Amino acid sequence: MSKLYLSFVRKSFKYFLLLFLVFEINSSEKIDIKELLPKIEIASNFEDRKKGLMFIPSMSDEFGMFFIWEYKKKQCMWMKDTFIPLTVAYIADNGEIIGIYDMVPFSKKSVCSKVPVKYALEVNKNWFKEQNIKIGDVIDIKGIIKSDY
Numbered sequence: 001m002s003k004l005y006l007s008f009v010r011k012s013f014k015y016f017l018l019l020f021l022v023f024e025i026n027s028s029e030k031i032d033i034k035e036l037l038p039k040i041e042i043a044s045n046f047e048d049r050k051k052g053l054m055f056i057p058s059m060s061d062e063f064g065m066f067f068i069w070e071y072k073k074k075q076c077m078w079m080k081d082t083f084i085p086l087t088v089a090y091i092a093d094n095g096e097i098i099g100i101y102d103m104v105p106f107s108k109k110s111v112c113s114k115v116p117v118k119y120a121l122e123v124n125k126n127w128f129k130e131q132n133i134k135i136g137d138v139i140d141i142k143g144i145i146k147s148d149y
Contacts, residue, residue, distance in 0.1 A: 030095060030140040036131055037064045037123065040144055044068040053122060054081040061130075064123040066144050072116040079107040085125035089133075090117045095141045100128050 034040065039062050043049045049067055053059065069075060077088050083105055090099040090113035101111045102125055113120070119141060128134070 030138050031133060032143065033064075033121070033139045033141075034143050037062060039063040041065045042068065042144070052077070052082070053084070053086065055083070057083055059084055059124055061124055061127060064121055064127075066141075067120040067122070068145070069118050072118045074113050074115065075117055075120060076110040076112040077103065077120065077122070078110050079103045079105055082106065086122050087125050087128055089121045089123075089128060090114075091119040091121060091139065091141060092117060093119075095138045097128075097133065097135050097137050097139065100133075100135055102126075 086103045089097045092098050
């Protein structure tokens with residue numbers, strides 16, 4: 001092989017390694033959700049999860065409801081008797097957001113996670129967009145669970 005080709009391969013490998021390390025570092029940063037949402041209510045039992053955010057006429061952008069189920073399965077939400085538009089994020093055990101869905105007030109249509117999860121976070125519609133939080137981002141759920149559950 002020519003020296004020019006080997007030099008190209010070495011440089012390409014170094015750039016690839018550098019890019020990999022940069023993306024790996026950024027992907028491991030957890031979002032401190034309690035800093036963005038100082039008022040988080042925990043719904044960890046059947047009655048609290050069933051009621052959810054029903055009958056609430058308005059909600060602060062600093063408020064959200066964190067749902068905890070006893071075991072992982074495909075979870076579903078609906079908006080029966082819910083007056084305000086919401087967005088739900090389904091969250092994996094490691095805090096990774098695996099799905100974000102907008103929900104329509106009073107809709108009886110189920111909005112389900114695509115994979116089994118134990119956690120979900122409901123907030124005002126567009127809150128995740130406004131905070132630039134996307135699918136694949138990781139939030140610090142241990143901070144929520146330890147302090148409130």
